[in-house]
Amino acid sequence: MSKATTPFRYDHVGSFLRPAELKRARADFQNGKIEAAELKVIEDLAIQALIAKQKAAGYHVITDGEFRRAAWHFDFMWGFHGVGHSPTEKGLPFHGEAAMLDDTYLTGEVCVDTHPFVEHFKFVKGFEDENTVAKLTIPAPAQFLEQMIMPFAMQNTRQYYPNTERLLEDVAAGYRKVIADLYSEGCRNLQFDDCSWGMLVDPRACLIFDTDEKGLEAIKEQMLTVNNLALEGKPDDMIVNTHVCRGNFHSTYASSGSYDSVAKTLLARENVNAYYLEFDDARSGGFEPLAAVSSEKKVVLGLITTKRPELEDKEAVIARIHEAARYIPLDRLCLSPQCGFASCEVGNKLTETQQWAKLALVKEIAEEIWK
Numbered sequence: 174m175s176k177a178t179t180p181f182r183y184d185h186v187g188s189f190l191r192p193a194e195l196k197r198a199r200a201d202f203q204n205g206k207i208e209a210a211e212l213k214v215i216e217d218l219a220i221q222a223l224i225a226k227q228k229a230a231g232y233h234v235i236t237d238g239e240f241r242r243a244a245w246h247f248d249f250m251w252g253f254h255g256v257g258h259s260p261t262e263k264g265l266p267f268h269g270e271a272a273m274l275d276d277t278y279l280t281g282e283v284c285v286d287t288h289p290f291v292e293h294f295k296f297v298k299g300f301e302d303e304n305t306v307a308k309l310t311i312p313a314p315a316q317f318l319e320q321m322i323m324p325f326a327m328q329n330t331r332q333y334y335p336n337t338e339r340l341l342e343d344v345a346a347g348y349r350k351v352i353a354d355l356y357s358e359g360c361r362n363l364q365f366d367d368c369s370w371g372m373l374v375d376p377r378a379c380l381i382f383d384t385d386e387k388g389l390e391a392i393k394e395q396m397l398t399v400n401n402l403a404l405e406g407k408p409d410d411m412i413v414n415t416h417v418c419r420g421n422f423h424s425t426y427a428s429s430g431s432y433d434s435v436a437k438t439l440l441a442r443e444n445v446n447a448y449y450l451e452f453d454d455a456r457s458g459g460f461e462p463l464a465a466v467s468s469e470k471k472v473v474l475g476l477i478t479t480k481r482p483e484l485e486d487k488e489a490v491i492a493r494i495h496e497a498a499r500y501i502p503l504d505r506l507c508l509s510p511q512c513g514f515a516s517c518e519v520g521n522k523l524t525e526t527q528q529w530a531k532l533a534l535v536k537e538i539a540e541e542i543w544k
Contacts, residue, residue: 431458
């Protein structure tokens, strides 16, 4: 199984609710009550227990649940030179709640030596067996670029990068280095998590990015370019998929909008192997844009929400899968939750028992559809 590749017919995005003891240990570390070595031991044990649960649930992909991170994206960025962070005062705007995550910004030119996530992956890789493969989730290069070119960041960014093209090239080069290092350690399944497209499809996108429609199209091209540049020279046997959603913090979201306006860029031209796409409610629009997915790429339908504890109606989900198959062949479709269960340490508003019930439903439906 270690040679099998993602996505699987029933799959998951990657993050899981943090156990209480892990949250407590990470808080103790931040408050200076325990040392890094003690925290690592607690993280290691929590990740081992999580991997055992993923296997017991019958899943063929294993992750560390992002248990070593405060947030799905920022911790990865902090592993690069030229990136700094500090406690936030305003947070990030989500629907009805601000995500109080560290402000993250440039402090110099972007580059990377040995990224700590390589060691994180090696730990999970050690638990692969004949039934499972290890997957690492990291923010997409476009997500990294977006963080530094949003209107609130641009004045600072221009101190180090007078034009976006140079920043784009440095971000892509850093990713190529990380990807090469991961490959050398046996990583064959990598996932780009990418909310940048979720912001670009929002009806308020021109306001969000402080531009007009022409400028918005230029930003889409930049996002596509940085992702594809990062993948240049990637070994053929390394699978890179992407997950796209509209924000996931404490069961809230950041944006809304269908995939129609990014079909000709993201879905038609991004050089990934598969797309994990959020489709758990009306915010994501219809399935029509799936017709733009190029070549024989697969699409993992995120039809089971991680934002609410209630289980979906099985027959309704099956009907939606068949509806999606009107635009892309059923044999190129898979099923997963729409996002992770805890993109940030705080986690979504459901219990661990409800989390595993969601995953059990995903598996049950997939096994019925793809017998």
